[in-house]
Amino acid sequence: GAVVSQHPSRVICKSGTSVKIECRSLDFQATTMFWYRQFPKKSLMLMATSNEGSKATYEQGVEKDKFLINHASLTLSTLTVTSAHPEDSSFYICSARDHQGQPQHFGDGTRLSIL
Amino acid sequence: GQQLNQSPQSMFIQEGEDVSMNCTSSSIFNTWLWYKQDPGEGPVLLIALYKAGELTSNGRLTAQFGITRKDSFLNISASIPSDVGIYFCAGKETSGSRLTFGEGTQLTVNP
Numbered sequence: 108g109a110v111v112s113q114h115p116s117r118v119i120c121k122s123g124t125s126v127k128i129e130c131r132s133l134d135f136q137a138t139t140m141f142w143y144r145q146f147p148k149k150s151l152m153l154m155a156t157s158n159e160g161s162k163a164t165y166e167q168g169v170e171k172d173k174f175l176i177n178h179a180s181l182t183l184s185t186l187t188v189t190s191a192h193p194e195d196s197s198f199y200i201c202s203a204r205d206h207q208g209q210p211q212h213f214g215d216g217t218r219l220s221i222l
Numbered sequence: 223g224q225q226l227n228q229s230p231q232s233m234f235i236q237e238g239e240d241v242s243m244n245c246t247s248s249s250i251f252n253t254w255l256w257y258k259q260d261p262g263e264g265p266v267l268l269i270a271l272y273k274a275g276e277l278t279s280n281g282r283l284t285a286q287f288g289i290t291r292k293d294s295f296l297n298i299s300a301s302i303p304s305d306v307g308i309y310f311c312a313g314k315e316t317s318g319s320r321l322t323f324g325e326g327t328q329l330t331v332n333p
Contacts, residue, residue, distance in 0.1 A: 113264070141320070150310065150323045151265070200264045208272075210255050211321060213264035 110134050111203050113214025121222055122193060128186045128217045130201030136181035137203035141211060142174070145198045157184045191221045228311050228324030235301055236332050243327040244295040245311035253314040254287050254294040255321070260307045268309075269296070301331045 110133040118126050130140055139158050143151040155176050157163040163176035173195075175187040184203075188195050198218055202211035225248040235241060245254075253272055257265035269280050271287035271294060278285055284297045294313070298305055311324040 109267075111264075148328075150325045153320055156320060198262075202264075210253075210267055210270045212267060213257070215264045216262070218262065 109212040111137075111201065111212050111214040113201050113217055115217060116215060117218045117220075119220045119222065120191065123190055124221075126188045126191055126219060128188075128199055128201070128219075130184045130186070130203065130214050132182045132203045132205075132212075135203075135205045137184070138181065138206055139204055140178055140184035141202045142176060142184075142186050143200045143202065145200060145216070147198075151200060154186075188219065191219070193221045195219065196221045226311065226313060226322050226324045228327060230327060231325065232328040232330070234330045234332065237301060237303060239301055241298040241301055241305075241329060242295060243309060243311075244293060245313070245324045246293045247313055247322075248292075249315060250291040251313035251315055252291070254285070255312045256283075256285050256294070256296045257310045257312060258307045259310060259326075265310055298329075301329075303331050303333050305329060306331050 112131045112133050114129045141156055142154045144154050145151050153166050154169045155163045155165045157176050157178040159178050159181050165171045178184040198216050200216040202213040204211045228245045255270050256268045258268055259265040269278050269285040274291045275289050276287040282299045286295055308326045308328050310326050312321040
């Protein structure tokens, strides 16, 4: 149980392109989803917390207009990197939990490479 | 803000050896979690701890929630090559708060 699917697993695109990443909870309803960014050989850095039906809460220093998050249903959250540039290249990982007391389960991540 | 110190940063061991890693926090946590991450994949939950003093096993893995609520350790017994990966501790101050992650322990197991 507690499977989280993230798609796509890898994206390579030109600078200026907007990229959408999907995160789905397959066998549970995720009231809260989280988006992380991970640099090579580093830990996970929380970007934003997404609650179904409400606006995402962004961490300090994360541009909400740059990283658009939509959590329209209890099983789907999307992260759109708008007008991506090479410095946005990174490994983006989502996680989901069904309610506050439960641990987060992670997707397999999306490797984003901006040329 | 919260600080979570995880050690060691890396370990190189022989197959069959036991491994221990730990995390300490500057603040009290009410949840400790241990994850393993393989290259190019997301972290996978290994063990969740919810009570001070709790000792929980998952196969060859054993983790404990420290009595002070500011630390946790993970032990791996009789390591095998597939134990290779990065192990992260993570903690939460309250049920609704976000996770704080340690910096990870890179484990290498030589056959």
